[in-house]
Amino acid sequence: MTLRKIGVPLAAIVILLLAWEFLVWANGWPDYKMASPSDLFPAYVQYWDLFIVMGWQTLWRTIAGLFIAIAVGIGLGMIMGFSQTMRDALYPLLVGFNAIPKATVVPIVALLFVGAHDFNTVLIAFMISFFPIAVSISIGLSTLEPEYRDILRSLGASKTTIFWKIALPKTLPEFFGALKVAVTLAFIGTNLMEIVSPHGRGLGALFDSGKTNSDYPLMFAVLIALAALGIVLYYIVVFLENIFAGWAERNPS
């Protein structure tokens, strides 16, 4: 079972790499057109220290942005979930805000807080990722069947008790669904900022330096490193989901 769970995805990765290598070899592409996996290993070896430093930069900023997004998203979600008036007031604003392509916001923020690189990056990661969290929490809370509330309310339970005992746990599956989307979005946010801001840090900046130096294998190596980080973060969320909202999965009997 576990062998299957690890072996199958691993095999898929190996097959993908082989196919990629073959495609580049068969077409005779030079590495400025398309680097092949075998070009990547030298790039990793050469820049290993940089990858560690920059990878860490990207990772902590993404996670910081994500945590702020979770806090703000839950807060907004609760406000909108409990109050119809606030939902009517805030929803269109949020949708509008979310519709703005963040690539256009990045230069504005970069200019607004010039030099505050960490802050800018975390800010964009947060801005791009809080929306699905806020929506999922507000929908989860506002669609709570009234009977659930009545069961506890008829016993004299306070609003806080109802929130902790019923509303919050019931919303967790939707919350984790949104968090999976948010993780990926936060990554995109971090990298947008890292690539755009001058003298940046993080994997985005490494990518940018690869571009300036026409080091194509490095650029591809950064992409793969980003993918790897993304996978790790995503599966951390899946792991937490199984612990806290595993009950929502219908166990096959």
Place this chain on the structure above:
Amino acid sequence: MQNLIEIKGVRHAFATAAGPLPVLDGLDLAVAEGGFTAVVGPSGCGKSTLTRLVAGLLIPDEGEVWLHGAPVKGPRATVGMAFQNPVLLEWRSIIDNVMLPLEIVKNSLSKSEQRDRARYLLELVGLAGFEDKRPSELSGGMRQRASLCRALVHKPEVLILDEPFGALDAFTREDLWQIMHDVKEQEPFTGVLITHDLREAIYLADHVVVLSGRPARTQYVLELTPGPRSIDTLYTPEAAQMLKDLHTQIRIAQGRKEGDAA
């Protein structure tokens, strides 16, 4: 005998977009201690609203709701509720679901005594051995039985059942009727049962109240001999006569509703 539940001249209207919607108008209801009253009436006439009044979840615009000699001003822990939707918490085991009210209502039971109490109730309704299952692993009838245990676990004076068997098939429903009689023997309560099923009403209750169409008022009250009975009593000529009377009353209730609309 003293009346445990006493509702007198209750009027209530909900504020809606189209203006106030009168739902209850001149509702009277009295349930003696240990009594079991079934309430029937046209769909949407205000039956669930009535249960919310008794539970203290809703304060009426006018009129009085008394529980055990005191006016109802808000929710109180001496009420247990079960609905058509069993609303079990899916992330909890069955026994933890049943114990939920004990986490909210003040009581002197230790954790293990709470468990024993829940276990005893589950056994009473035939759910022994399912304590640690999740609600999703149970059938609809079993979930409804667990929901009944949760409504009873804190020994409420009043048990409010809002169409609890409405979504079950006919045979499962008859099983649960029987269980209700057994439960009432072991765990005495004063009951209000909302139902659409006239047979259920005359099988379980000692009074059947017919409400008029919306806005609801008490239209007709049928008195039965209290106490447990066997399913065969539903097939006697007396039962047939009662069902016929109730049926006629429901028709009248619906007629009044149509008359209002015209």
